[in-house]
Amino acid sequence: MQRLSTPKTTRHNIPADVTSFVGRNRELREIRVLLPQTRLLTLTGIGGVGKSRLARSAGSAARRAFPDGVWLIDFSSVQDPRFVRQAIQDCVPGPSTVLSLADHLRDKNTLLVLDNCDRLGQEVGDTVAALLAQCPDVRILATSRTPLGISAENVYVVYPFAAGAEGGTGRDAADDAVHLFRDRARSAGADLEAVTDTDVGRLCRRLDGVALAIELAALRTRTMTVQDIESRLGDRFELLKGGPRDLHPRHRSLWALLEWTWDQCDADERSLWAQFSVFAGPASLDAIRHVCRLDGESIVDDVVEGLVQQSILVGRRSGDTIRFQMLDTIREFGRLKLEREAAALGPGLTAQGLRERHLDHYATVAAAAEQDWFGPHQPRSMALINGEMPNLRAAFEWAIDDRDRCGTGVAMVTDLWFYWLGCGHLQEGRLWSEHAWDRVHEFGIPQEARSLWTLGWNLLITGDVDRAERHLRECLDEASRQGDAHAASFGRALLGAVHFFRDDVAGGVELYTAAIDEATHAGDQLARAMFLYQLGEAYCINREFDLAEQCCRECIAICERHGDRWCISYAQWVRALSAYQRGSYDSSAAIAAAALRTMVTVDDQLGIALVGELLAWIATRDGRWLDAATLLGATGSYWTASGGTVMGLRQLVTLRQECTATLRAQLSDRDFERATTAGAALGFERIATLALAETTGTGHRPAAPTARPVARAPAAAMPDLTPRELEIARLVASGLTNKEIAAKLVIGKRTVDTHVAHVLAKWGIRRRSEIASLVATRADVS
CATH class of the missing domain: 1.10.10.10 (Winged helix-like DNA-binding domain superfamily/Winged helix DNA-binding domain)
Known part of the structure; x- marks a missing residue:
């Protein structure tokens, strides 16, 4: 007798994927944890980031937890807000005679996946609020660029692949982006076997990690190489179009998606979106207020909040400041809108006016940070400049190419001396300083004396001693003409450093002593403290340890009175170097560790590399060959990037060479190369962590062995x-x-x-x- 089959009950209406769902494993895990804890979970994020695919995948994975099913309601085709409730009722099985949506769902243990709520946010929010109040076993997973704005809501932000949840770039996220691109390119018939993940990853970063942009770019691999696609991203909106016909029209091109988003904004939001395109990186609320202008009585803060709600701006906390940022793709769209529709976006709004306000603001930021540098607020000053550096670069580059604005650009370079020289961004500082000097001479405008000692110091540390001397003498001439005693003392002191670099100790001491006297007479405590530790360093490397100690003590006393830590850290570096040269390795390591901890607080790359170098020498003396070689590899990566090995001082370079020779004698070539390569691979940012780890041991360090030590177990x-x-x-x-x-x-x-x-x-x-x-x-x- 033939058995009758029982019809299988359908418990969901989520369509099968027609393309593979790539990545988002972390997000899926977190959503799985959040769903039992909240009645309403809204996935927000910029259009094209992948909210819908993520919600559908999460809903499908949760089916077993909901006896009455998981039901998808896609509002993209619902035009009239009056049909929101009907759209939900149509998608959830039940008797057609039920009079209300609440009655339809009251006894259901179900999950509703409400997709594309953007245009219908108010009506969807009202409907969801009523449902949650009347249907205790209903849970809702929604997707929208903006939160629904009701009390039961838990918002989960979906970030692009290349940006982690709290502002970091994660390796998993980058791998997901590469995987997605390769998957979609393979589906399009492209062969990417010979293309490296590095090249694909770089393209995905240029695409901001936005899933839709990555997928549209992958389609182009049918006729273009990855390098060709990347080279054409200057016109990304013309390039990234032609998506599959079965997608919603707004997902068939990047421009259509952003045009749709633009249309959902009100007039003030569109204006601020376009104006924000002048920023080259994250911007604080204070910066936005100073640079952007809105019509009438609109308040910038409120409009920023609106753009954040719509995922056009993203706010990220950095220390005690929240900075707002915009994906490059969204920024470029805003820039084009500003060019094409400036008159409609606000009375008197022009790109030129925006750039001028942007320059004025960031010139003020640079000047204020320089004034804040010597004293207790150094970490705050450094954090400010680190956060604002993309905008400072953009302002400088715009200013320096115009004769009328060039002087403002040069002043910015000079105000940031502490960033280039105090914190070791040597190559960038040199490039900026040289570019500024070239432009000043090209335009035939007066040069500030203080900009010349900044350039001279940078050239000196990066090894160009002859040019450094020429510009420092030029600094003294200009300082005399301009009556700038501050610049004169710096020019004189740094000329003393030139003498030290040429092994003329007496000449260097004479100039430094004169500069210290000038700074003392002028009451310039920053200059005095700096010149003292620099003179102390010169005494130290020439083995005049008592004089070096005296300079360091004076420097530290000045800094302690003014709350400065940066100069103190360099005085400590000098004292640690002195202890090392006298054979007091335990003392040297302890002092160096104290200096290093301070340098980390102001992100002093040069100082961290110097102390890391010294700790490598100490590790070599202790017979810790692999530790020393790893540290040397790490510091070497900084010296290569900065162009100034151990500041170019012959005596310090010799100490590094001696250390390297000892390690090569004690380690096999293979072990030495692998250890230094591993250190270099850690990157500069890990030097401090690695170096501090070397100072945590206790007890007496052994004297340097004269033969190879007994190796650890094979x-x-x-x-x-x-x-x-x-x-x-x-x-x-x-x-x-x-x-x-x-x-x-x-x-x-x-x-x-x-x-x-x-x-x-x-x-x-x-x-x-x-x-x-x-x-x-x-x-x-x-």
Whole structure:
């Protein structure tokens, strides 16, 4: 007898994917955790970021948790707000005789996925609020550029692939972007076997990690190479179009999507969107207020809030400041709208006027930061400049090419001397300073004396001593004509440094002493403190340790009275170097660590590299060959980038060379190369972490051995790590902290702590930095 089959009950209406769903594993995990904790979860984010695919995938994965099903309602085709309730009722199975939506869902344990709520936000919000109040077992997952704005709502921001949830660029996110591009290009029939992930990743970053932009670009691989696509992104809106016919029209081109978003904004929001395109990077609310203008009584703060709600601007906290940023694609769209529709966006609104206000604001920012530098607010000053640097660069580049504005650009370069020279951004500072000098002479306008010592100092540290001397003498001449005593003292002191670089100690001391006297007479405490530690450094490398100590004490006393820490950190570096040269390695390491901790607070790259270098020399004296080689590799990456190895001072370069020679004698070529390569791969930002790890040991350090030390147990004799321990060891070697490893692996920090302890115990080592060295030198691990 034939058995009758029972019809299978459909418990969802989410359509099957016609293309693969790529990445978003972290987001899916977090949504899975949030859904049981909230009645309404709204996924927000800029159009094209992938909210709909994410919501549909999350809804499909949650089907087993909802006995009455998961039901998708796509509002993209609903034009009239009056039909919102009917659209929901039509998609959820039930008797057709039910009079109200609440009655339809009152006894249902179900998940509603409300997609594309943007244009109908108010009506959808009102409907959802009523449903949640009357239907206790209904949960809702919504997608919208803007929150629905009701009390039950929990907002989850969906970021582009290339930007992590709290402002970082994550490796997983970047891998997802590359995977998505390759998947869509393969579907389009393109062969990308010979294309590297590096090239694809760079293109995806240029596309802001926006899923729609990546997919549209991938379609172009049928006729263009990845490099061709990237080269044409200057006209991205013409390039990124022609999406599949089965997509909604606004998703068939990048321009159509943003035009649709533009139309959803009110007049003030469109105006501010267009004006914000003048910013080259994140901008504070204060900057937006100073640069942008709105018609009538509109308040900039309120309009910014509106753009944030619509995911056009994203606010990210940096210290005690919130800065707002815009994806490059959205910024470029705003710039084009400003060019084409400026008159309609506000009375008297012009791109020229915007650029002038932008320049005025950031010139003021640079001047204020310079005034704030010497004293207790150095970390705040450095954080400000770090955050504003993209806009400072844009303002400078615009100013320097115009004769009338050139002087403002030169003043900005000079005001930022502490960023270029005090914090080690040497190559960029040199480029800016040289460009400013060229433009001043091309336009035939007067040159500020103070800009010449900035240029001279930069040239000196990056190894161009002859040109440095020429510009410093020019500085003294201009300072005399302009009556600028401050510039004169700096020019004189730095000419003294030129003498030191040429091993003329007596000449250098004479000039520095005169400059210190001038600064003292003028009451210029910053100049006096700087010149004292620099003179102390010269005494130290020439082994006049008592004089070096006297200079450092005077410098520290001045700084402590004024709340300055930066000059103190350099005085400590000099004292640590002095202790090292006298053979007091424990004392040197302790002083160097104190200096390093201060340098980290102001992101002083030059100082961090100098102290890291010294700690590498100390590690060599201690017989910690692999640690020393790893540190040398890390500092070497900075010297290569900056163009000034150990500031170019012969005596310091000699100490580095001696250290390198010792390590090459004690290590095999293979071990030395692998350790230095591993150090260089860590990048500059890890030098401080690695160097500080070398100072955490306790007890007496052994004297430098005269022969190769007894090696640790060979790899074959060392206990094997578990797969998880091995994974964590590699992440430690890459420079991640335990907290960062926990976040990456989605496990508890205490679990990571335990695994790291096991690795240390199994390998018979004490420091995290030694894990990095062993990973670098053991083929079975690396």
